[in-house]
Amino acid sequence: MLFEIAPLPNLLVLAVPFTIIVFLVRFIRQAAFRKTGPKIPPGPPGSDHAKYLQADRWNVFKAWNEKYVLGTMEGAIDLLEKAGETFSSRPDFVMGEFLFSRLRGFSMVYGQKWRNWRTIHNSHFSAKASPAAKPMQENESAVLIKDLLENKAEDGILDRKHKILRRHMASTMFQMAYGRRVTSMEDPLIMEHDEVEEYIERVPGRFFLESWPQLLWLPWFSWEPERRRDTNTRLYRAVMNDVKKRMEEGTQVPCTTQWALERQKELGFDDLELSYALSSPWAAGIGTVSTAIEIAILAILHYPEAYAKVNEEMDRVVGRDRMPTFADQQSLPYLDAFIKETMRYISLSHMPVK
Template sequence: MLSTPGYPLIGNLPQIPLSHSWLQFHTWSQTYGPIFRLTLAGAPHVVLSTEKAANDLLRERGTLYSSRPQLPAATVLLGDRLRPLFLPYNDLWRRGRKLMHHLCMPSAAASYEGTQRLESTVLLAALLRDPAGYETHFERFSSGLIFRLGFGKTLEEAESAGKGGASRSLTHRILEVGHTLERVASPGAYLVDTFPVLMRVPDWAAGWKRELKWMHARELALFRELLYDVKKEMEERKDQAVECWERAFLEKQDEYGLSDDEGAYVVGTLFEAGSGTTSAAMMSWTLAMLLHPQEYRRVQQEVDRVVGEDRMPDFGDMESLSTVRAVIKETLRWRPVTAGGVPHQLVKDDIYQGYFLQAGTVVHFNQWAIHRDPDLYPDPETFNPSRWLDPKYPTYREPLAEYPNLKNFSAFGFGRRFCPGHSIAERSLNLLVARIAWACDISKSRDEFENEIPVPDYDYISGFNTQPKWFPFNLRPRSARRQKMVDEAAVEARRKDTLKVA
């Protein structure tokens, strides 16, 4: 195992860019091999750049590689060691994971399809009405879905919570918590993550400590408020209380062995994860379809053949929509949402392929590099959904009624830290892509001289999760009939929500 040359004391720190560090890691993997070492201010790090290496260590040796580095900013100060995403591999994490599994397992995910249908209909109508606001529409779909599932509230209810007073809406507050997490957890955001000795600086002399503790108090107050709202409704309405994840936790709280705050953070973390990643994936999918319009036409042709014009696509169609599923999986390979992965930490000395790995080593699975392994993904820079559909590719699996799917796909992580909400995300992505292709034509925008306006191939925001920066494009209904069906379905969805709120 080769090591990247660095500097005394600080190691490779100056060589790692503050944004999109996975690109540098990928470059190093081409020089130093698929597994290489680096040091950051004396701390040992190892970067894995192939799916085999990541599976061998993070999945097959999960008891050793399932912990997390305890970053002072995000884990200790912002989360007060309550956020499951950053917990070490301990009993609290296992108890929280048990609750997550119960809420998100495939059999439970199937029961959420009615909510996904409703929210996808609202999204379609919004896109057709205001294509330029696609970022907001995708975010509202993701947030609206998880808000219903997690807290039993619609976005309309959440947004009205702050009206008429000084407080902001619940929607604004919880999205703000998610954006804060992404900022704080981004590599290089806080110097204390690189030099933990700075934690010894007293609060009065460290404005960054006071800021992070204040943000923790703010998010804890929000998570408690959402939990106690559900608890109050359960006390007042008994069995008539709305079904949601918070209720499922409270009904079996003793069984899970979690305090109110611990359970509130489990559900809050599911919201954070679900509200950001699905919307980011849809933005990358839209970008891919603009850059590769022939692939969008293939999706539309498949949807038309399977569904026709008399109804919108539904979950029962998915086993016949292999091209839809292939385009989604290829999007997540081509532009993974968490491109650098969430680091693991080794808890005990280990040896892999003759290389010694010491306890405490931070292990990065670089998704960007893993998804560009030419042995697994020939011509990896090319967006090619056929790699999931054509037997000549190493990634092909059959039957196509089942494959491709996102089960165990590396875009969702590895081993015991694999994203628990992947089944919900997969169902959302399948339905959204099929329904947008059924209802909409999309194309690049044109200037005043009718020349196509170029769309950047890779112009992405910086952060923990990443998505393309806003880009212009044209979107219009495929027919007046399809537009009318979408509008009528959206009106009915809003009517039901109005009755619920009233």
């Protein structure tokens, strides 16, 4: 009777020894680490590498490349391809097991399945295949400029422009992956996708806050992620099946999903595995590229003199009577350098600077 009305003390009887064991194992591992040192390749000295990047950074990068960093395509192939089972696999990812069942690329174990997953995306997103998407990108860019120019409201303007950028990238990714455009962020598919991705980004903080009342029951940690996984599965299957339907009707435009469905048996993926593999571009590409554009806007605000040079070059090469195209790229060296510098800013934005 005492156990029925007061289960918490009995749970603590198990929890206290378990906690002691965890801390003991951690102490032993730290002691072993201090004795033997880290089992990782050599790297640049210290932990605050940002201080080396304040001046003369290109010489710093050159020196690191020669001594520490893998800087050649041949070396990358040797490590990631020829020794892939050693260097390309993924460690155990407990939350990934519940959320994705290791069906997403970043949580998959290295092997034939992972190589086939990569083959799917190389079919349309590799450097060799991507030029075929240039006309679509030019059209979407024109729509983006139109949306930005027409949105002149002052209240909440930053939030609205952020959504415009996300709609632009969502439409680009969805066309490449599924052969359909996104005309509004109110598209039910986009809203549901964003809800899923925002949840994943807030794990584990939000996950713990939502689940703490279930702590008295051992399987508490799997309930919410598994519910989210069911939502993901339904969403990813729905968009893939929509492509299947259009293929049967003969109305589907070429896209990654059509390519993969036509080779599904050869790839060795069942419907569930394929639906998750095909979700990668929209799961990984929308926020990444829209953030890159926002960083470019931030750079323009901080360096107006660089923006003035970009404008001068654009006016001289393209003029003001048409949109720039990929055909202009070779004639716009300063703009090309500006874009590449923006891409470098993305990585540096995650480094601590004192």
